[in-house]
Amino acid sequence: MTTTARREDTKPARKLPWILEMYRSDVAKKWIMAVSGVILLGYIAAHMLGNMKLYFGAEEINHYGESLRDLGGDLVPRTHLLWIMRIGLTAAFAVHIHAAYSLTRKNLQARGRVRYDEPRQYLAANYASRTMRWSGVIVLLFVVFHLADLTWGWFSDDWVRGDVYANVYNSMDAWPIALIYIAANVALAMHIFHGAWSMFQTLGINNPRYNNARKNFARGIAGLILIGNLSFPLAVQGGLVDLDGHTPGQYNLEYGE
Ligand code: HEM
Secondary structure, eight states: OOOOOOOOSSSSOOOHHHHHHHHHHHHHHHHHHHHHHHHHHHHHHHHHHHHHGGGGHHHHHHHHHHHTTTTTGGGTTTHHHHHHHHHHHHHHHHHHHHHHHHHHHHHHHHHOOOOOEEEEEEEHHHHHHHHHHHHHHHHHHHHHHHHHIIIOOTTTOOTTOOOOHHHHHHTTTTTHHHHHHHHHHHHHHHHHHHHHHHHHHHOOOOOOGGGHHHHHHHHHHHHHHHHHHHHHHHHHHHHHHHTTTTOOTTOSSSOOO
């Protein structure tokens, strides 16, 4: 039996500036999740491709890291464009998490009030949203860990600013750390798979005729990112990437934040 429950607000909602007023609606939040999700996915794909330079040696990847700081060439002061990108990325991450949190809270509250026998599609939707919740939390924790590990060098005395190659090696050479990277990237791939799938719903691209195409697209993109990102800890653990002949800091250029 399906009954609908409606929230009876006792207090009238306070009027907010129009942009926040618009953000109150679930539809706007779902769109924000989709758009910020695409931005984050773009970063993750670009980051994975950039990290492939690890296979071309220390000189390649360290110069690549350095060239990100020089984006914009002489037109823009050094690191400014990188900082603009970092701020945009952080904003996308923040709204993605906030919209996810508030939609989830609302859904859980609604589930508490609405009673129904769970038909198949509810079970599938519940499985997907549960997966999104735990994988999302793991990805969030992973990003904090990852920044502390490779960007700030908190966990190792061997960390050298700008020596991306040696820093990645020294981090992932320890198997507990390699395992963290492997587990987190599996969670990330699941998050991307369900996220890409539900993004199509939000954007209204949900004609059942294209179900297979949508599923294959979501699988393909999550699978490629999974393979690429798992390859790094596996390559270090397997000895494909090593420090033979490498002097710490050897290929560092002038380095700035
Ligand atoms: C095993 C896969 C990965 C490797 C080898 C890797 C490697 C790195 C390295 C070496 C840095 C520091 C770059 C530098 O300071 O020059 C870095 C920064 C970063 N990584 Fe990753 N990463 C991986 C996966 C990920 C994933 C899955 C995410 C996001 C979900 C991510 C997000 C970031 C962010 C946000 C930064 C900071 C970028 C900045 O300072 O501008 N990474 N990564």
